[in-house]
Amino acid sequence: MGELFPRGQVMGFIFSLVLTAVAMLVYFMDMSFTTGMTVLLVTAFIQAGLQLVVFMHAGETKDKYDIYANIVYGVLMALAVVFGTLLLMIWDVV
Amino acid sequence: MEFFERFAIPHPSPAIYASMVAIVLTSIALVVGLTYFKKWGYLWREWLTTVDHKRIGIMYLISALLMLFRGGVDAIMLRAQLAVPENQLLDAQHYNEVFTTHGVVMILFMAMPFIIALMNFVVPLQIGARDVAFPRLNALSFWLFFFGAMLFNISFVVGGSPDAGWTSYFPLAGNEFSESVGSNYYMIAIQIAGIGTLMTGINFVTTIMKMRAPGMTLMKMPMFTWTALITNLLITFAFPVLTVLLAMGTFDRLFGTHFFTMDNGGMDMLWANLFWVWGHPEVYILILPAFGVYSEVISTFSRRNLFGYKAMVASIVVISVLSFIVWAHHFYTMGQGPLSNSIFSITTMAIAVPTGVKIFNWLFTMYKGKIEITTPMLYSLLFIPLFTIGGVTGVMLGMSAADYQYHNTMFLVAHFHMVIIPGVVFAMLAGLTYWWPKMFGFMLNERLGKWAAWILAISTLVAFMPMFLTGLDGQARRAYTYSEATGFGPLNMLSFVGAIGLAIGFAVIVYNIYYSVRYSPRNISADPWDARSLEWATHTPVPEYNFAILPQVSSSEAFWDAKKHGHKLFPGRYEEIHMPNKSGVPFIMSAIFFIWGFALIFSLWTLAIIATLGIFACMTHRSFEKDDGHHIHLGEIEETEEKLGGTKL
Numbered sequence: 001m002g003e004l005f006p007r008g009q010v011m012g013f014i015f016s017l018v019l020t021a022v023a024m025l026v027y028f029m030d031m032s033f034t035t036g037m038t039v040l041l042v043t044a045f046i047q048a049g050l051q052l053v054v055f056m057h058a059g060e061t062k063d064k065y066d067i068y069a070n071i072v073y074g075v076l077m078a079l080a081v082v083f084g085t086l087l088l089m090i091w092d093v094v
Numbered sequence: 095m096e097f098f099e100r101f102a103i104p105h106p107s108p109a110i111y112a113s114m115v116a117i118v119l120t121s122i123a124l125v126v127g128l129t130y131f132k133k134w135g136y137l138w139r140e141w142l143t144t145v146d147h148k149r150i151g152i153m154y155l156i157s158a159l160l161m162l163f164r165g166g167v168d169a170i171m172l173r174a175q176l177a178v179p180e181n182q183l184l185d186a187q188h189y190n191e192v193f194t195t196h197g198v199v200m201i202l203f204m205a206m207p208f209i210i211a212l213m214n215f216v217v218p219l220q221i222g223a224r225d226v227a228f229p230r231l232n233a234l235s236f237w238l239f240f241f242g243a244m245l246f247n248i249s250f251v252v253g254g255s256p257d258a259g260w261t262s263y264f265p266l267a268g269n270e271f272s273e274s275v276g277s278n279y280y281m282i283a284i285q286i287a288g289i290g291t292l293m294t295g296i297n298f299v300t301t302i303m304k305m306r307a308p309g310m311t312l313m314k315m316p317m318f319t320w321t322a323l324i325t326n327l328l329i330t331f332a333f334p335v336l337t338v339l340l341a342m343g344t345f346d347r348l349f350g351t352h353f354f355t356m357d358n359g360g361m362d363m364l365w366a367n368l369f370w371v372w373g374h375p376e377v378y379i380l381i382l383p384a385f386g387v388y389s390e391v392i393s394t395f396s397r398r399n400l401f402g403y404k405a406m407v408a409s410i411v412v413i414s415v416l417s418f419i420v421w422a423h424h425f426y427t428m429g430q431g432p433l434s435n436s437i438f439s440i441t442t443m444a445i446a447v448p449t450g451v452k453i454f455n456w457l458f459t460m461y462k463g464k465i466e467i468t469t470p471m472l473y474s475l476l477f478i479p480l481f482t483i484g485g486v487t488g489v490m491l492g493m494s495a496a497d498y499q500y501h502n503t504m505f506l507v508a509h510f511h512m513v514i515i516p517g518v519v520f521a522m523l524a525g526l527t528y529w530w531p532k533m534f535g536f537m538l539n540e541r542l543g544k545w546a547a548w549i550l551a552i553s554t555l556v557a558f559m560p561m562f563l564t565g566l567d568g569q570a571r572r573a574y575t576y577s578e579a580t581g582f583g584p585l586n587m588l589s590f591v592g593a594i595g596l597a598i599g600f601a602v603i604v605y606n607i608y609y610s611v612r613y614s615p616r617n618i619s620a621d622p623w624d625a626r627s628l629e630w631a632t633h634t635p636v637p638e639y640n641f642a643i644l645p646q647v648s649s650s651e652a653f654w655d656a657k658k659h660g661h662k663l664f665p666g667r668y669e670e671i672h673m674p675n676k677s678g679v680p681f682i683m684s685a686i687f688f689i690w691g692f693a694l695i696f697s698l699w700t701l702a703i704i705a706t707l708g709i710f711a712c713m714t715h716r717s718f719e720k721d722d723g724h725h726i727h728l729g730e731i732e733e734t735e736e737k738l739g740g741t742k743l
Contacts, residue, residue, distance in 0.1 A: 066303060077331055077418045081371050087434050088367055088422055094431040 012054035019047045100696055104254045104274045105187045114251045143676040145229035148636055150236045151215030152533060155526070157240055158208035161199050164247065166600060168196035170593055173557070177590035179578040189574035190257035191250065191276070197260025201380070202284060203243040205514070208522040209383040210239075210294055213322045216529060217298060219629035219636065220319045222307025222645040222652075227300040229674040235290040235297065237684030242287025245691050249279040253696065256280040259572065261373070262343070264354035264365040269347055278695040281344040286687050288336050295329030298322060307628070309647040313407070316627040316650055317393075317400055320407055321386030324414045325379050331418070332375035339368045348697065363428060370421035378417040380514070382410060384521030385452055388474045391524050392456050394625045395471035396463030399651060402455040409448035416445045426494040427501045435494035442492035449485060453478060468623070469543030473524035476551040477516045484512030487562065502572075505565025508558045515554050523547070523603070531622050535635050536614040542606035550599035557592025560585035620739075626654040631663060633738040639671045639726055642735050668735070671726040683712035 023043045026036040052058040058067050103110060128134050141149060171192050175184045184192065218226055226232050249255045256276035258267040267277045302323045306315065315323070343365065345351040352360040393400040400406065422430070422438040456478065465471070487509040491500050500506055523546075531537045561569075564582045576582050621630040631653045632641055643664040645652060655661035690705035692698075 063303070073327075073415075074331065076415070080419050081335070084419065084422070085364075085367055085371070087437075088430045089361065089364060092431040092434040093429060 008054060012050060016047060016050055019043045101252050107188060110250060117251060142681045143678045145233045145674050145676055147214050147218050147226050147232060150232055151211050153236055154207045154211035154214060158204050158211055161204040165196055165199040165204050166597060168192050170597055172196060173590040173593035175574060176586045179583045180575055186574045191255035193572055194256050194259055202287060205380050205518050206291060207239060209380060212525045213298060213383060215533060216629055217319055217322050219640060220316050220627050221302060221305060221310060222628050222641060223305040224640050225674060226297050227305060228297050230677055230680060231293050231297050234680035235293040237680050238290030238687060239287045241684045241688040242283045245688055246279055246283035249276060261369055265356055265362045268355060275695050278347055281340050281347060282691040282694050285340045286691050288333055291329060292333040295326040295333060298326040299330055307645045307647045314647060314650045317389035317406060318386035321382040321410055324410045325382045328375045328379050328414060332372050335368060336372040366425050366428060370424040374421040375417045378413055380518050384518045387521040387525040388456060388477060391470040391474045391528055392459050394623055395466045395468055396460045398459055398463040401458035403650060405451055406455050409451045412448045416441060420445060423492055426497045439492055439494045443489060446489050469540055469547060470524040470528040472544055472547045473520045476547060477520045480516035480551060480554060484509060488513060502570055503565035504561040504569045504571055507571045508561035508565060511558045531618055532629060532634055536610060536616050537618060537622060538610045539606050542602060542609060546599050546602040546606060549595060549602060553592045553595025553599055556595055557589050560588045626651040628653055637734050639673060642668055642731050668728055668731050670728060672723055673726060674723045675721055679712055679716060683709060
């Protein structure tokens with residue numbers, strides 16, 4: 001019976017609920033904008049990773065390194081574009 | 095009558111009316127010809143509904159060549175206007191329209207379909223697959239591109255061409271400064287074609303990752319396939335930026351939003367920024383497949399395996415990352431500080447390193463090789479010195495401090511033409527000549543081909559070297575005329591002579607195609623160049639299913655191994671082959687997209703809503719359609735194989 005119980009999925013589900021609850025705190029508690037955004041960003045990225053691995057089976061096939069490489073590449077390029085744009089359009093305007 | 099006034103050209107000229115008549119006459123001739131020769135059924139069954147990657151590749155090729163001539167005529171007009179000071183051939187408005195369409199047509203509707211044509215035809219054959227991963231999506235990609243391109247091309251006779259440059263910077267491209275529907279054409283037509291390209295990207299990444307022949311690991315793929323993989327990865331990550339950007343631009347122009355306006359919280363510079371976030375990877379989307387073609391050609395005609403295969407792969411992977419972090423070098427003078435300019439200068443110069451690695455790899459491949467100078471090889475040999483001129487001036491432009499001198503001058507124009515023509519155009523012509531026998535079953539004439547290559551190479555130098563000089567002297571790009579006192583006259587005349595030379599070169603290529611269709615021998619083997627990769631292992635003409643038995647691969651040059659080292663390429667027996675069915679839906683859906691785009695451009699909302707419903711109807715139809723493809727039976731395979739000479743090796 002023990003091996004039939006979807007332990008990983010249940011743990012993942014509980015953990016994702018916890019992450020959602022933590023994110024909800026930003027609305028219910030009185031915190032500064034910076035703190036709030038930090039909490040949201042951190043929980044959002046952990047949540048996305050959790051969903052990919054636990055519920056979308058990213059790490060369960062032979063091509064898991066292709067999938068991870070693709071995600072890493074996409075995240076790096078997105079960060080480059082976002083921070084590059086912030087630098088060019090806002091932080092470094094003379 | 096009032097309704098039809100919106101379709102009038104805001105700034106007409108006799109030449110435009112003449113083209114209008116020519117377009118109508120050509121269309122009538124096409125319809126009459128197809129009806130007279132009873133070819134409608136053939137056209138529909140064999141081409142418009144096909145999902146075969148080879149036929150789609152050929153259709154891309156035809157479109158690319160047509161667009162090459164459209165863009166080429168634009169180029170001749172531009173150079174003719176600038177040939178002498180204070181010329182009256184074109185006025186300022188027409189000059190603006192012509193350089194805008196020249197840029198858009200050449201990059202998006204000539205170079206892009208040309209590389210996609212070669213990828214479509216070659217990649218599945220090179221990896222030993224029977225088609226791409228999503229054949230119907232492939233057809234949809236082509237037709238979306240085709241109708242997008244056609245929509246863009248009718249702009250100059252219906253409603254007026256875009257005139258804000260191929261970069262279409264806001265606020266110039268906004269409603270305030272571009273009142274005609276021209277810039278709507280830009281936003282919508284490129285959007286439709288761009289969606290098609292994005293689908294191609296996803297399709298080919300999947301194909302190359304999932305459908306390689308048994309034994310072909312990533313590091314055993316031929317170099318053209320490697321470059322195709324990275325190119326499509328770049329497409330998949332860069333084109334969404336264009337999609338969003340064009341959508342935002344469309345909203346600004348049609349629905350009064352303020353993304354790129356100068357007031358109400360808009361940020362006009364954001365257009366330039368996001369345009370180049372897409373635009374710089376786009377440069378590498380064009381050049382990487384070109385590098386792939388050169389790698390195949392140089393290795394084949396040096397009779398040596400490619401020198402430094404791993405370094406070559408590493409350099410294109412590095413380019414795939416670097417190409418995303420250099421975009422600001424297109425606007426060093428836009429107002430950001432020295433910190434960001436320095437960062438982007440360094441990344442820009444860093445990208446010259448992997449490119450240099452590739453140049454040396456090609457030189458070392460040729461070193462001690464048994465070089466045979468065929469037309470494709472001649473293009474590759476001419477490419478190396480010419481491209482180096484373009485590349486070195488690129489490093490000059492990459493230095494942000496010096497760029498204040500070069501920015502928006504003819505120096506820049508000379509640089510990117512010296513990169514794109516030897517880099518992309520020569521590669522596509524080399525690839526066209528190289529794979530032509532596989533596509534059509536006969537070779538192009540070598541003598542005429544070499545004449546064309548030499549004429550093009552010399553004319554490129556004559557046309558663009560003078561621009562480096564006038565640019566350094568301060569001749570601005572996109573200015574429709576200049577005074578005699580500037581002294582730019584003689585060099586611009588020389589440039590015009592070069593442009594005429596380029597036109598002659600392309601005329602020779604057209605004559606070569608005509609000549610070879612008529613006189614070239616048809617009894618060539620399936621491997622006329624004595625080549626090395628899998629596309630040459632199947633028959634000519636390539637049967638519908640590409641390979642009767644899937645090839646077994648153990649190196650990046652499986653076919654060469656089979657020819658020279660006794661590698662068994664086709665183990666096993668014939669089995670039934672599962673192939674995708676034809677479908678007319680991609681064509682119909684894209685035609686509806688054309689109507690949808692046209693309606694949006696002219697703000698015909700009712701028509702736009704009906705067309706939108708039509709698009710969704712096509713998608714719904716696809717969701718509920720049961721299509722399991724069809725099987726080619728053993729008897730049929732045996733018959734085809736026998737007719738083509740049987741499976742060897």
